[in-house]
Amino acid sequence: SQTIHQWPATLVQPVGSPLSLECTVEGTSNPNLYWYRQAAGRGLQLLFYSVGIGQISSEVPQNLSASRPQDRQFILSSKKLLLSDSGFYLCAWSRISGSTGELFFGEGSRLTVL
Amino acid sequence: KQEVTQIPAALSVPEGENLVLNCSFTDSAIYNLQWFRQDPGKGLTSLLLIQSSQREQTSGRLNASLDKSSGRSTLYIAASQPGDSATYLCAVSGNTGKLIFGQGTTLQVKP
Numbered sequence: 001s002q003t004i005h006q007w008p009a010t011l012v013q014p015v016g017s018p019l020s021l022e023c024t025v026e027g028t029s030n031p032n033l034y035w036y037r038q039a040a041g042r043g044l045q046l047l048f049y050s051v052g053i054g055q056i057s058s059e060v061p062q063n064l065s066a067s068r069p070q071d072r073q074f075i076l077s078s079k080k081l082l083l084s085d086s087g088f089y090l091c092a093w094s095r096i097s098g099s100t101g102e103l104f105f106g107e108g109s110r111l112t113v114l
Numbered sequence: 115k116q117e118v119t120q121i122p123a124a125l126s127v128p129e130g131e132n133l134v135l136n137c138s139f140t141d142s143a144i145y146n147l148q149w150f151r152q153d154p155g156k157g158l159t160s161l162l163l164i165q166s167s168q169r170e171q172t173s174g175r176l177n178a179s180l181d182k183s184s185g186r187s188t189l190y191i192a193a194s195q196p197g198d199s200a201t202y203l204c205a206v207s208g209n210t211g212k213l214i215f216g217q218g219t220t221l222q223v224k225p
Contacts, residue, residue, distance in 0.1 A: 006157075008194075034212075034213075042216040042217075043203075043215045043216065043217045043218070044203070044213075046212055046214075049212060059212075066167070071221065088155075090157055090158065099145050099208055101145055101163075102146075102148065102160060102163045103148060103160065103205075103207075103213055104160060105150075105157040105158040105159070105160075106156075106157050107156060107157040108157045110155070111115075
């Protein structure tokens with residue numbers, strides 16, 4: 001069966017510090033990978049998605065970047081955090097071909113920038 | 115631009131009631147529609163997925179319907195239980211696979 005892992009689960013960082021959130025998927029190959037953010041009082045916003053190694057699409061201009069160094073690894077980064085980067089970050093995956101497009105989410109990483 | 119709206123934003127019902135959560139979307143050219151459940155501080159759990167060619171899906175006490183032409187979906191929960199208390203999110207995807215989410219309906223089922 002497929003599983004998705006995110007870490008760290010909780011992170012408190014000062015403004016201006018770097019960020020690295022990691023997501024890995026097990027039990028499948030060549031998945032589509034996604035990073036979403038859920039800010040307080042707002043819905044889920046798609047930040048990045050990837051259809052393969054090194055292929056990243058950004059949905060919104062922001063202070064964050066994403067990388068996919070391996071097939072089942074997706075990393076969300078920032079060089080200098082802003083207060084507005086606080087939120088709940090969710091990684092998700094879906095099968096690329098021969099699928100219904102169903103999306104499966106990780107447990108999330110809660111980031112607080114002080 | 116696709117927009118997804120969920121009504122009501124919050125709902126409180128006594129245990130045992132049947133209830134309906136509503137979701138509407140502005141662009142009927144969708145690939146599929148998914149309903150998710152989110153417990154406080156947790157990730158999203160997929161409940162039901164309806165492909166664009168389908169009209170409904172059922173899982174246990176949950177039934178989701180889709181009327182693509184009118185841009186509407188409903189999630190029906192039968193015989194609600196306190197354990198059903200959570201936020202329910204509706205999301206639609208186009209052929210790119212990217213999901214657009216509604217703001218969610220927060221459900222409280224009182225014992």
